[in-house]
Amino acid sequence: MIANEPSQTKFFHVLDSDMRILVVDDDPIQREFASVYLSSPSAEVLTATDGADAIKKLREDRFDIVLIDFGMNGVEVIQLIRSDPPHAELPIIMVTSHEDILTIDAAFNAGATSFVTKPVNWRLLSYQIKFVLKSHSHKAAA
Numbered sequence: 501m502i503a504n505e506p507s508q509t510k511f512f513h514v515l516d517s518d519m520r521i522l523v524v525d526d527d528p529i530q531r532e533f534a535s536v537y538l539s540s541p542s543a544e545v546l547t548a549t550d551g552a553d554a555i556k557k558l559r560e561d562r563f564d565i566v567l568i569d570f571g572m573n574g575v576e577v578i579q580l581i582r583s584d585p586p587h588a589e590l591p592i593i594m595v596t597s598h599e600d601i602l603t604i605d606a607a608f609n610a611g612a613t614s615f616v617t618k619p620v621n622w623r624l625l626s627y628q629i630k631f632v633l634k635s636h637s638h639k640a641a642a
Contacts, residue, residue: 513540514626519633520562521545524554524577525569525595530620534567537622538629551577558587565629565636567616570596570603575610582611591636593628595620 515538523534523545531547539545546563548554551573554566558581566581568574574594581587594607597618607615614632616625 513543514623514630515540515543517630517633518542519544519564519629521629522548522554522557522563522566524548524551524566524572524574526550526572527569530569530595530618533620533622538626551580555580555584558584558590563590565591565593565633567593567595567625567629568612570594570598570607575606578607578610578612589636589640591632593625593632595625 519542521534521538521543523531523538525531525534525547526549531549535545535547546557546561548557554568554577557563558566568577574596578592578594581590581592591613592611593614593616594612595616595618596603596607599617604615613636614628616628
């Protein structure tokens with residue numbers, strides 16, 4: 501029997517350090533899934549319904565990372581965030597059902613830090629958030 505079989509592995513939260521995540525998506529189901537699957541005792545998830553709501557929340561509060569849906573003018577929202585000096589280096593993950601070259605290029609050219617396709621594997625996204633934040637903290641310390 502293999503020691504790491506799922507039946508012998510205990511559940512744990514991947515997002516195990518203090519962080520605040522802003523999820524921007526016009527789909528209420530996606531926002532609810534993000535809140536349920538990404539929240540942990542140390543990770544707080546807040547949501548925004550559109551770009552204007554996201555910008556307002558970013559100006560009013562502090563976030564460690566932003567997840568933005570492409571379908572609701574996500575590229576423009578990323579550009580707005582990047583043009584605001586306090587948020588110019590904020591890690592941003594584009595989340596979309598589009599995985600074509602033009603969408604990927606548009607997201608990264610706008611300033612996305614990373615890219616995830618829908619349907620979202622929430623466990624995998626949790627690890628990606630953790631990695632992006634770790635990489636960002638090393639970059640900021642350098």
